[in-house]
Amino acid sequence: MSSAGEPGGPPRHPLDVVVVGSANADLVVQVDRHPAPGETVLGSELAVHPGGKGANQAVAAARLGARVALLGRVGADGHGRLLRESLERDGVDLGHLHDTAAASGIAMIAVGPRGDNSIIVAPGANALLTEGDVLDGEPLLRAAPVVSLQLEIPLPAVLAAARLARRAVLNLSPAVPLPDELLALCDPLVVNEHEAALLLGTSGAPDRQAAELLARGPRSVVITLGADGAVVAGDGAVQAVPSPHVAAVDTTGAGDAFTGALAWRLAAGEPLAQAAAFAARVGAAAVRRAGAQDSYPTMAEVEEL
Template sequence: MTHIVVLGSTNMDLVTYVTKAPQRGETVTGREFHTIPGGKGSNQAIAAARAGATVSMIGAVGNDAFGVRLRDTLEHSGVDTDFLRTVEGPSGTAHIVVDDEGANSIVVIPGANGTVDHLSPGDEGVIASADALLLQLEIPLRAVVAGAEAARRHGVRTVLTPSPAQPLPPELLAATELLVPNEDEAVTLTGRTDPREAAAALLDLVPEVVVTLGATGSLYLARGTEPLVIPAPRVTAVDSTGAGDTFVGALTVALAEEKPVREALSWASAAAAISVQRAGASASMPYRPEIDAQCTA
């Protein structure tokens, strides 16, 4: 079975549902509130596990009630938490507002994730055993770079989601094989507003790029190839939280299983399409039989 390692964040998502998100200085009344396990690292780990991979999670939770629930959620989804450490203090939280169109805005408080600033004993060994390493930017950049460089030393494919968007150091880019920004992140990284131009600019930095385009689908470009655009299934979105992580987790599994790129992108798009029709991040992520069924529907 494909083995994916995720080095990243675990957060408790504090989700408020509103008709329309408040503007600056405005107060609105919400209709629902939920606490849902999330964090980009945890989300991608759960997405990959439900998509059929064996998954190990490297990160940290606090010694609070959220930490207990975050660990339990990962384990319930089949994720190995032997490398998820518990530290003094609060777990990470994400404060999310979701409007009636399924769009969201998010404020992240790092909490325990801020302590993941290096690789701990055993981390490099589990990375070396993987088929792919999934990275994001919700933990200190120093640890992200260390993880990517460990993966490169051992010939492990590195997939990086550059979120939240920030300047990426050359040593991280040198150790990244596949970069998966969304449209906004691609603009931030390149200054190019056209996704094709942004992807082409990013190819000067990494060998492969996938720009996710929301309801439009995704754009793939590799050095020496023509752009490949994969449309997303048409669905009615309820909550887009975690859709990008669902896409990346499923895509990484598909590529590790050596599916052709077009098929892998379509499969990942199907997974994301299922997730946006449900509320929450990790709670919305589909299992492999659901993804297969969506692809054949």
């Protein structure tokens, strides 16, 4: 798959998905258990991997065969070079990935013995993505069937991109309250159970949460359930979507793998439930290896499931 033309210029190929979002260097340590507040625990040697929710989603879709662009910001530093090189290897269009004087974003990730993780993100250059950056990419965004969004970048940039999108997929991570206008542009709003509870102010059964979220204004909703698959809501129906059961090694970035795959299949015109079923298989394949982008499967690996 070819990459982009000159920075800021049009891509050399039609795109399936434009991702507007973050790129971070993931600083990963394996721990026997997660520390309690005020406690120190020993971990493994530090590993540095390319990550960030935006970059993860772009790589996940590209590795499956999608034509993808990433609009965002990285620092002109070592981590920024790592991120660019990783994205280029997977053929992601970088014509609208801007260098900035700030440090690149980083995520500090502790991975427990069952593959569970806790994450702290320092946004760095991601926090400097502006509405103007998004508007500069207007032709790119308007041409793509799907624009994929997350919330590791400033909300004004997210809202500007959603306004321009033919179809906006928004992953509510990290979870924050959303303005009604942005909610109404989501098709779908993608959340996990914890994010759904935060948005609703209460927990509950996933099918009920999906219906309640749909009533808040998005055009459709997907609630991801990890090993249990997902629940989708839209067009007056709520439907459970199963996931293959696999032995999880590391769940870091699995939600991004799901969302990137979902965006690609929606761009191809698949119904939401069908696209979510495929995305659940991609997420299951991703947890079988350590890391985020390093774990993302090719189409052949997904078909094995």
